Amino acid sequence: xxxxxxxxxxxxxxxxxxxxxxxxxxxxxxxxxxxxxxxxxxxxxxxxxxxxxxxxxxxxxxxxxxxxxxxxxxxxxxxxxxxxxxxxxxxxxxxxxxxxxxxxxxxxxxxxxxxxxxxxxxxxxxxxxxxxxxxxxxxxxx
Numbered sequence: 001x002x003x004x005x006x007x008x009x010x011x012x013x014x015x016x017x018x019x020x021x022x023x024x025x026x027x028x029x030x031x032x033x034x035x036x037x038x039x040x041x042x043x044x045x046x047x048x049x050x051x052x053x054x055x056x057x058x059x060x061x062x063x064x065x066x067x068x069x070x071x072x073x074x075x076x077x078x079x080x081x082x083x084x085x086x087x088x089x090x091x092x093x094x095x096x097x098x099x100x101x102x103x104x105x106x107x108x109x110x111x112x113x114x115x116x117x118x119x120x121x122x123x124x125x126x127x128x129x130x131x132x133x134x135x136x137x138x139x140x141x142x
Contacts, residue, residue, distance in 0.1 A: 061130065
């Protein structure tokens with residue numbers, strides 16, 4: 001799930017797409033998404049602040065972003081298993097990336113893994129708000 005900052009972002013996206021392509025039906029992909037969410041790193045309770053809370057999500061979501069040496073390091077938590085899996089996807093692709101990488105990477109990989117076609121409107125809105133929050137932080141340092 002974790003990415004190495006030395007890896008090209010497209011390499012990480014390709015690996016993600018390949019992992020999801022391994023599963024023939026969406027039920028198995030959904031289970032894989034849940035499993036990814038269960039493996040999220042521990043989230044410091046001190047980060048559960050209103051500034052880190054992603055508003056517009058049906059479930060509770062916190063996204064803490066640290067910037068070190070021009071790279072963004074993401075820490076996130078949700079009380080919902082599917083949403084935690086969506087967080088894991090965001091971390092897979094964007095953790096350890098520069099603002100340029102974050103802002104210039106198309107989000108079409110979400111469609112390629114079949115996620116967008118299978119999300120409820122409220123979960124899609126939550127995913128959009130997580131990415132919007134990340135983009136806002138990246139724009140501040142771009």
